[in-house]
Amino acid sequence: MSNQQPILQLRGISKSFGFVQAVKNVNWEVYPGEVHALVGDNGAGKSTLIKMICGALLPDSGEILVKGANARIAEPVDAFRLGIAPVYQDLALVEGRDVVMNMFLGDELTHGPFNLFLDHKRMAIETQRVLDEIHSRIPNVREYVRRLSGGQRQAVAVGRALIRGGEVIIMDEPTAALGVEQTREVLNLIETLRSRGKTVIFISHNILQVLQVTNRISVMFHGEMVGTRKTSETNEDEIVGMIVGTKRDVLAAQE
Amino acid sequence: MANSDTLEYRNRRTDDAQRLLRLALDNWLYAATILLCIFFAFRAPNFLTVDNVINTLVSSSITGIVTAGFTIVLLTGTIDASTSGITALASVLCAVMFQQWGVPLPLTLLLLMVASILMGLVSSFLIIEGRIYSLIATLGSSGVFLGLSVGLAAGQQIAITKPELQNALFERPLGIPVSIWVLFLCYLLGYVMLNHTRLGAHIYATGSNYSAARLSGIPVKRVIRIALIIAATTTSLAAVLATARANLSLLYGVTIGGVNLADVFTAALLGGISLRGGVGKIERNLVAVLFLSILSNGLQLMGTAPAVWLVIKGLAFVGAVIIDAVRQRL
Numbered sequence: 001m002s003n004q005q006p007i008l009q010l011r012g013i014s015k016s017f018g019f020v021q022a023v024k025n026v027n028w029e030v031y032p033g034e035v036h037a038l039v040g041d042n043g044a045g046k047s048t049l050i051k052m053i054c055g056a057l058l059p060d061s062g063e064i065l066v067k068g069a070n071a072r073i074a075e076p077v078d079a080f081r082l083g084i085a086p087v088y089q090d091l092a093l094v095e096g097r098d099v100v101m102n103m104f105l106g107d108e109l110t111h112g113p114f115n116l117f118l119d120h121k122r123m124a125i126e127t128q129r130v131l132d133e134i135h136s137r138i139p140n141v142r143e144y145v146r147r148l149s150g151g152q153r154q155a156v157a158v159g160r161a162l163i164r165g166g167e168v169i170i171m172d173e174p175t176a177a178l179g180v181e182q183t184r185e186v187l188n189l190i191e192t193l194r195s196r197g198k199t200v201i202f203i204s205h206n207i208l209q210v211l212q213v214t215n216r217i218s219v220m221f222h223g224e225m226v227g228t229r230k231t232s233e234t235n236e237d238e239i240v241g242m243i244v245g246t247k248r249d250v251l252a253a254q255e
Numbered sequence: 256m257a258n259s260d261t262l263e264y265r266n267r268r269t270d271d272a273q274r275l276l277r278l279a280l281d282n283w284l285y286a287a288t289i290l291l292c293i294f295f296a297f298r299a300p301n302f303l304t305v306d307n308v309i310n311t312l313v314s315s316s317i318t319g320i321v322t323a324g325f326t327i328v329l330l331t332g333t334i335d336a337s338t339s340g341i342t343a344l345a346s347v348l349c350a351v352m353f354q355q356w357g358v359p360l361p362l363t364l365l366l367l368m369v370a371s372i373l374m375g376l377v378s379s380f381l382i383i384e385g386r387i388y389s390l391i392a393t394l395g396s397s398g399v400f401l402g403l404s405v406g407l408a409a410g411q412q413i414a415i416t417k418p419e420l421q422n423a424l425f426e427r428p429l430g431i432p433v434s435i436w437v438l439f440l441c442y443l444l445g446y447v448m449l450n451h452t453r454l455g456a457h458i459y460a461t462g463s464n465y466s467a468a469r470l471s472g473i474p475v476k477r478v479i480r481i482a483l484i485i486a487a488t489t490t491s492l493a494a495v496l497a498t499a500r501a502n503l504s505l506l507y508g509v510t511i512g513g514v515n516l517a518d519v520f521t522a523a524l525l526g527g528i529s530l531r532g533g534v535g536k537i538e539r540n541l542v543a544v545l546f547l548s549i550l551s552n553g554l555q556l557m558g559t560a561p562a563v564w565l566v567i568k569g570l571a572f573v574g575a576v577i578i579d580a581v582r583q584r585l
Contacts, residue, residue, distance in 0.1 A: 056470075077472050092470045096463040096533045105460055106471035108453045117451045160471075 005068050007032040007199050008053070008084070008168055013062035015048055022048040024223040026062070030168065035190055035200040037210040037231075040220035041243055046203055049220070050170055054086040055079040085166025087157040087174065095146040099138060102145050103127045103160050130159045134192050137185075151182030158189060162198075169193055170201045175209060187213050207236050221245045280582050284525060284539060288546045295553035302556055309432065315548030316434035317493045319541065321514050322522045323441040324489030326540050327449070329523055331482045332462035332532025333382065333389040338490055338516045340397030341374050343404040343505060345491035350413035350504035353420060360419050364495070371491040374400060375484030382483075383476045413504040424499040434496050438541075441489055445537045458482060463533025490514070517572060522547055524575030529583060547571065 006029040015023040023045045030036050040046050051057040053064065055073040064071050066082045073079050079086070093102050100123050101108075109126070111119040127141045136155035138148065145156060154174050161169050171190070175183040190213050193200050204210050210217055211231060218228040219242040226242050295302040321338055328335040348370055352358040358366070374396070381392035415421070426433050449455035460468040461478045469475045493514060497505055524530070525547070526540030547568070554564050 076470060080472065088470060092464075092467040094460045094463040094467050094533070097459060101456060101460070104456075106457070106468065106473040108456050110453060118453065118456060120451075 004031050006030060006065070007067055008201075009065040009068075010049075010053075011063045011065065013049070013052060013059045013064070015052060015057065015060050022223055023052070023059075026220075026223075026225045028218060028225055028228075030199060030201060032167075032199050033194065033197050034215040035194050035202055035213055037214040037217040038201060038203045038220065039205070039207070039210060039217060039239065039243060044220040044243075045223040046220055047172070048223075050086065050172060050201070050203065053079065053084060054170065056086075080164050080166075083165055083167035084170065085161030085164055085168065086170040086172065087154070087161055088172055093145045093153055093156060096144065098144055099131075099141045099148075099156055100124050100127045102156055103130070103163055105160065107164060126163060127159070130162050131155065133196070134158060134162070134189055136189075149182060150178045151185035154178075154182075154186050155189060158193070166198070168199045168201065170203070172203045173205070174202070175204065175206065183209070207239055210239070211236065219243055277582075280578060281527065281539075284527070284542055284546060288542055288549065291546065291549055291553065295549065295556070299553045299556035302553055307552065307556070309435070311548050311552045312435045312438070312545075313432055314552070315544050316438040317497050317514060318518050318522065318548075319438045319544040320441050320493040320496070321490050322519050322526075322540055322544055323445050323537065324486030325519050326523050326526070326528050326535065326537050327445060327458065328482045328486045329528045329530070330449070330458050330462045330532060330535060331479050332465060333479055333482065334530070335378065335393050335483060335486050336390050336516060337374070337378055337393040337397035337400065337487070338514055338519060340400030340404075341371070341487050341490040342494040342497070342514050344374065344400040344407075345370065345494035346498045346505040347404040347408045347413065349420075349495050349498050350415055351407055354413055354415045354417055357417075360423065367491050367495065368488060371487040372484050374491075375487035376480070378487070379480040379483045383479060408504055415498070415502045415504075420495075420499045421502050424496065434500075437492065437496065441492075442537060442541045449537055454478070454481065459533055461532075518547070518568070521568065521572040521575055524579050525571065527578075527582070529579055531583065534582075 008028075008030040010026055010028040013023060013026045013028075014021065026045075026049060028049075038046050038050070048057065052059045053073065055076045055078050058074060064073060066084070071078075071082055073082070073084075076086075094105060097105075100120070103126070104123050109119040109123050110117060111122070124141055131138055131141070134155060136152065136159065138152050138155065145153060148156065158169060158171070174186050174190075178186060187209060190200055190202060202210065202214060211234075214231045216228055216230055217234065217239060219226050219239060221243065222245070226245075229238065301307050321342075325335060325338065345367055349363060349367055352366060353360060353363045377399070378393050378396045381387050381396060382389045385392065387395075424433055428436060449458060457468065457473045457475075457478045460471070460473055461475045465475055468478075494505065497514070522543045523535075523540055526535065526537075526543035528535030528540060550567065550571075551564055554567070
């Protein structure tokens with residue numbers, strides 16, 4: 001995998017809030033088509049790091065490369081344009097609107113004179129197509145999101161990322177608030193995304209889930225990237241040790 | 256497994272009950288309006304005459320037009336309480352420009368539109384840049400507009416003697432008075448904008464979940480700004496109609512034909528617009544305006560004391576708030 005070009009590469013990324021250094025000189029590589037876990041304790045800097053990749057925060061220093069090219073991500077829109085599509089923890093869905101309008105939220109299809117009018121029909125068809133693609137079980141695309149289950153909402157959020165041409169799908173704690181059945185739905189969804197050649201960054205606290213679905217696992221501790229492991233070559237003990245800070249990569253520490 | 260089956264069954268039953276309740280909350284107004292018409296047709300003399308129907312529509316037009324803009328702002332999750340200030344300033348500006356400065360009518364209307372945009376910008380500046388809660392910010396800007404209007408009019412009502420303004424109001428294209436045309440046009444445009452344009456989709460999204468809308472790349476601040484400008488424009492339009500009818504500038508915006516913010520609130524809430532934003536349909540608000548107007552008209556025709564109407568209006572306001580609260584819990 002290492003002879004491939006990373007789809008996403010961070011070099012020396014740092015971010016401070018006042019005196020608190022939330023992210024310290026992070027180097028990180030994510031390769032195309034992999035499911036890559038980002039784990040760490042609360043406050044380890046995962047969310048801050050992800051927000052910088054998604055354009056919700058600006059790094060103090062360092063650079064982000066997308067497909068080898070230097071990328072400037074100042075706004076969420078910039079990230080979308082580069083194919084980086086976050087699926088936020090609170091999902092960022094609008095409950096009082098239907099699945100279709102949520103799929104195209106902020107990016108609605110239009111037609112008619114001056115592209116003035118919404119193309120409700122084409123949006124519904126596209127929505128159905130994407131939902132079928134990720135094997136979602138939403139019976140009616142005109143259903144209000146308010147009435148969907150947690151797993152179905154996750155599917156809508158991921159569907160939106162795909163509709164926007166997302167290549168790197170960032171899922172922030174997608175199973176945190178879900179029951180057993182819905183968690184399985186989301187893990188299946190991740191499998192589907194991998195089989196479709198998408199890159200998934202999977203942020204989670206649940207080590208067992210991470211070991212189950214990912215290709216590689218990166219661990220953050222106190223704002224530093226302490227190491228990356230191939231999922232097939234590691235185990236729960238090692239990852240937990242890295243999370244709580246008892247084990248760390250000598251190499252990463254020196255960098 | 257059996258447990259989850261019963262749970263699902265129970266869920267489905269509460270689902271059905273909720274759906275029924277929601278259906279009732281969404282449609283009771285249509286039924287009530289029809290029943291009210293039938294009732295008055297039998298009990299109120301002259302209720303179903305052409306003249307009375309037109310009168311009722313005309314008398315509902317001003318509150319109705321203001322409610323249209325007010326509704327659009329409410330849908331973004333913002334409350335615009337600057338109605339009376341905008342009414343007063345637009346009316347005085349109209350009278351000053353048209354009567355005292357001798358500006359031709361079309362140019363007066365155009366300049367009023369510019370003034371409306373500015374008024375909307377003032378309120379949106381306070382809400383967006385000043386981060387002041389919208390109800391408070393617009394009460395403040397309303398006060399400023401009122402003060403400006405009193406200053407401009409030197410504390411007097413300005414009588415309009417040039418005839419074009421009132422003549423324009425008394426035109427009847429296709430036999431229907433201008434104010435009714437304007438009323439229906441406002442709602443038609445509002446309906447198309449809210450349901451069939453990106454701006455409409457963004458208005459609903461902003462009101463329903465501000466941060467989600469922002470994260471999705473919707474320019475939420477601009478959406479709120481545009482909504483406030485639309486509301487200021489419709490309110491000014493209503494003010495011009497009221498001014499034309501009275502042939503006088505509206506002092507403090509509360510003379511006959513002026514707009515009462517409580518009436519606008521009542522109509523919007525009866526129509527099912529949520530105070531939290533993002534929920535409701537503008538066409539239902541038109542029905543709510545007509546409902547209130549029909550109720551007032553029928554009671555008058557039946558010879559009921561005005562006090563009764565005032566009490567009923569108060570009750571309708573409280574009832575509308577209660578219905579909104581019930582809906583929010585669904």
